[in-house]
Amino acid sequence: MGRDEMRAADSDRQAVADKLKKALDEGRLDLGEYDERLQKTYAAKTYGDLKGLLEDLPMQQQAVAAPQGPPPLPASVSSRTGQLVRMTMGGFGGIFVVCTVIWLLTGLGYFWPVWLLIPLVMSILGQFGEDRGHRDRRERRRRD
Known part of the structure; x- marks a missing residue:
């Protein structure tokens, strides 16, 4: 083998x-x-x-x-944020859109798809916190 x-x-x-x-x-x-x-x-x-x-x-x-040579430059936050938004909207955001369409077709009662926004927003905010932690560690390494 x-x-x-x-x-x-x-x-x-x-x-x-x-x-x-x-x-x-x-x-x-x-x-x-x-x-x-x-x-x-x-x-x-x-x-x-x-x-x-x-x-x-x-x-x-x-x-x-x-x-x-000079150390490589870290990826910019804006490009990483754009990737995160595309990834999130492609997956979980798509589910939110489908649920909103179902809500529209079933009579416009209580807007229950709003509950799907909570994990979506939390994942985006969590990624920003992770990016900040990586930046802080990189800056500490540069200072040392």
Whole structure:
């Protein structure tokens, strides 16, 4: 049995997920591609399933051996916010729109789709808090 057919452990999947998150933070992956690869990572059963998820991303050893230039600029908050809004509106926002159409077709009583806005707004606000935490950590590292 080759390595590609061997079963992957949770720690192997987590290591790939961590590398994907780093690639997202560096701007190498957009939010949609990160989400797609992350789903494949957690669904992987073998090392072969995990193999192709990082192949087009630079490895940490290569990044260390590369000549030192200016540090890469972090992705701007506005582009990340735009990605977040597109992702949220594509999924959960679509459900809200469908429910609103159903509400319109059934008689305009109590506006029950408003309850769907609560998790939508919370996810957007949570992402802003996460972005701020990443920025704070990056600035602390720069100062050190």
